[in-house]
Amino acid sequence: MGSYTIRSAQPEDRDALATLIRDSTNAYYQNKFGTGIFPPTEMHTRDFVDLYNQLDGSEALLCVDEDGAIGGSCFMHRRETHFSLGIMNVSSDHFGQGIARQLLTEIIFQAEAAGLPLRLVSSCMNLDSYSLYTRAGLKPFEFYQDLLVDVPEAGLPNADGGIAVRSGTLADVEAIAKLELEISGISRRTDYTHFITNPDGLWHLSVAEEDGNITGYLASGSSQACNMIGPGASRTEEAAIALIDAELDRHRGRTPVLLLPGRFNRAVQHVYGLGGRNCETHVAQCLGEAFRPNGITMPTFLPESG
Known part of the structure; x- marks a missing residue:
């Protein structure tokens, strides 16, 4: 297992982060349903990056390896009443390295330090992510x-x-x-x-x-x-x-x-x-x-x- 550190995304990370979101999301849907959801040659996922850059209390966390390559990312948002965890992505080149767990651990640390609950909405079809969150202690309270x-x-x-x-x-x-x-x-x-x-x-x-x-x-x-x-x-x-x-x-x-x-x-x-x-x-x-x-x-x- 490689060595990774977590840092906040910077403006110069915009395209790399958008590419990671597009490619890793498409890889999941391709494996699950046989087709991606984002055009593979477009950068529509810049919209995620741009919106979180505009909203107060929001940011993207990056998990990077020793060479500075982005292995995974997760958006989070501190609001008046709670922390929210947004879309989490792991590069296919970095699967199996515990990146999602490391990102979640950091966000839990920040939420607990602020004395606020952490909330998210996760897919019932992605049992890997559902298990990640429930193993960390998050409890279901509404079904959609x-x-x-x-x-x-x-x-x-x-x-x-x-x-x-x-x-x-x-x-x-x-x-x-x-x-x-x-x-x-x-x-x-x-x-x-x-x-x-x-x-x-x-x-x-x-x-x-x-x-x-x-x-x-x-x-x-x-x-x-x-x-x-x-x-x-x-x-x-x-x-x-x-x-x-x-x-x-x-x-x-x-x-x-x-x-x-x-x-x-x-x-x-x-x-x-x-x-x-x-x-x-x-x-x-x-x-x-x-x-x-x-x-x-x-x-x-x-x-x-x-």
């Missing part, structure tokens, strides 16, 4: 169905459920933070602000209102690396459905993916009714006290949101 939806070019049918949905504004950030804290025990003001201000032209955030109060929010991203509905949280399935319809309609002609908690059957059945189809399953895990969500949570992979 990954649903792909082909949004028609003409948009979704207009279904008025009686819940008003509008674009979020910066004036909504504190109300969104309070809402998500009550629903899932977490808050991430920097993320909400980024989605609303949309400096890179990839994001949108909607809020649902009932009786003048925000009862749910849902963001979505149209990055080439991750076309996804979320993150979001809502008190009720009715609010979640209204938000899902509004954000899906913004992705006309595209096929975004949405994560829904499997225990909320009405919302799941609604997405099935829109043509949604299952493509994977994920589980939310936590090291430290896990707050069992008392509403609907909809996580994403970019940025990660456990």
Whole structure:
């Protein structure tokens, strides 16, 4: 087993890190499903690197060998209430060297030093990573169905459920933070602000209102690396459905993916009714006290949101 050290990614690591994410992710999906998910000659995964460089409290950790070659990487994000662990990748040239475990150990150290729980969303289909996290003590607390939806070019049918949905504004950030804290025990003001201000032209955030109060929010991203509905949280399935319809309609002609908690059957059945189809399953895990969500949570992979 070789000798590796961990350091923070620097601006000059951008292309090497993006290449590692693309190639190692494609290698996993090629082995598992017979096809990669990123174009092998494009650098769409720069979007991961660029977003984490913009968000306060976020960074990529690199595991490098004695020659400075990057053997693995992991994104992490310190928020007000918790640490989140994002996408982790290990180069095929460095398999079997304990790199993922070394990166996880470092992030656990930082979270525990800050006195904050560590949260993540991991694939139920990747048992190697699931075992890595559970062996480290992370406990599952929510199960998600990954649903792909082909949004028609003409948009979704207009279904008025009686819940008003509008674009979020910066004036909504504190109300969104309070809402998500009550629903899932977490808050991430920097993320909400980024989605609303949309400096890179990839994001949108909607809020649902009932009786003048925000009862749910849902963001979505149209990055080439991750076309996804979320993150979001809502008190009720009715609010979640209204938000899902509004954000899906913004992705006309595209096929975004949405994560829904499997225990909320009405919302799941609604997405099935829109043509949604299952493509994977994920589980939310936590090291430290896990707050069992008392509403609907909809996580994403970019940025990660456990």
